[in-house]
Amino acid sequence: MQLQLATWPEVEAYLARSSGIIVPIGSFEQHGPTGLIGTDAICAEVIAARAGAEADILVGPTFNVGVAQHHMAFPGSMTLRPATFVAVIRDWVNSLAQHGFEKIYFLNGHGGNIATLNSAFAELNADVSLGGHGINQQRVIPDCVQQSWWLLPGIYDLCKQLYPQGHGGHATPSEVAVTQFAYPDHIKHVPLEPETAPSGRFTHAAQYREKFPDGRIGSNPALATPEDGERLVAAAVKALIADFRHFLNS
Numbered sequence: 001m002q003l004q005l006a007t008w009p010e011v012e013a014y015l016a017r018s019s020g021i022i023v024p025i026g027s028f029e030q031h032g033p034t035g036l037i038g039t040d041a042i043c044a045e046v047i048a049a050r051a052g053a054e055a056d057i058l059v060g061p062t063f064n065v066g067v068a069q070h071h072m073a074f075p076g077s078m079t080l081r082p083a084t085f086v087a088v089i090r091d092w093v094n095s096l097a098q099h100g101f102e103k104i105y106f107l108n109g110h111g112g113n114i115a116t117l118n119s120a121f122a123e124l125n126a127d128v129s130l131g132g133h134g135i136n137q138q139r140v141i142p143d144c145v146q147q148s149w150w151l152l153p154g155i156y157d158l159c160k161q162l163y164p165q166g167h168g169g170h171a172t173p174s175e176v177a178v179t180q181f182a183y184p185d186h187i188k189h190v191p192l193e194p195e196t197a198p199s200g201r202f203t204h205a206a207q208y209r210e211k212f213p214d215g216r217i218g219s220n221p222a223l224a225t226p227e228d229g230e231r232l233v234a235a236a237v238k239a240l241i242a243d244f245r246h247f248l249n250s
């Protein structure tokens with residue numbers, strides 16, 4: 001069940017049988033000449049929505065603009081500053097906790113969110129520990145975790161099996177394949193030069209564009225197919241349902 005397509009009596013009924021929710025979280029950033037700007041949010045959203053429908057799990061709205069300052073030299077990218085991101089995550093979590101959601105599972109689609117999402121969880125826990133404003137004035141103290149979809153058990157192995165060469169770190173064929181499966185009318189074919197992009201580290205946006213001129217890092221997304229995307233989604237949905245149930249019981 002998707003929260004945005006539910007009514008409040010349906011949410012009230014769900015809360016009587018579960019206090020768990022999955023929140024897909026992504027980013028809004030360039031993914032090379034063939035990858036969609038919304039790739040990270042789309043991957044998390046598609047996997048979460050299918051798991052929710054299959055296993056009676058409520059799925060919250062997609063948090064679709066993340067921490068992506070390093071992509072800002074490419075048109076279309078949007079970012080939150082880390083401090084803004086932490087503040088907004090706290091408000092999202094506190095809103096859900098207010099209604100009784102105590103197990104909040106963020107399904108992440110963007111590596112650049114991981115550190116800041118953990119900072120947000122640390123702030124939420126500090127609210128409770130320090131006895132100040134916020135969480136401890138509510139009925140429910142939320143327990144939050146994050147899991148990146150490609151790190152769900154078995155998924156990274158499947159990525160490497162599908163793409164032994166050219167998987168890379170950004171605009172990967174696996175994430176592009178998932179978007180091709182989800183949005184087959186938006187598959188892009190553009191020559192990529194070099195075939196496999198350079199790898200390396202980066203800091204700020206101008207330096208990123210200088211080192212990775214077409215936006216990709218270490219990847220060859222031309223290897224992606226919608227059929228691969230279907231396989232990845234099916235495997236990730238199965239792994240997500242199991243991981244979410246484990247979290248509920250932890």
Ligand SMILES: [Zn+2]
Pocket residue numbers: 031039040109110170171175
């Ligand atoms: Zn991505």
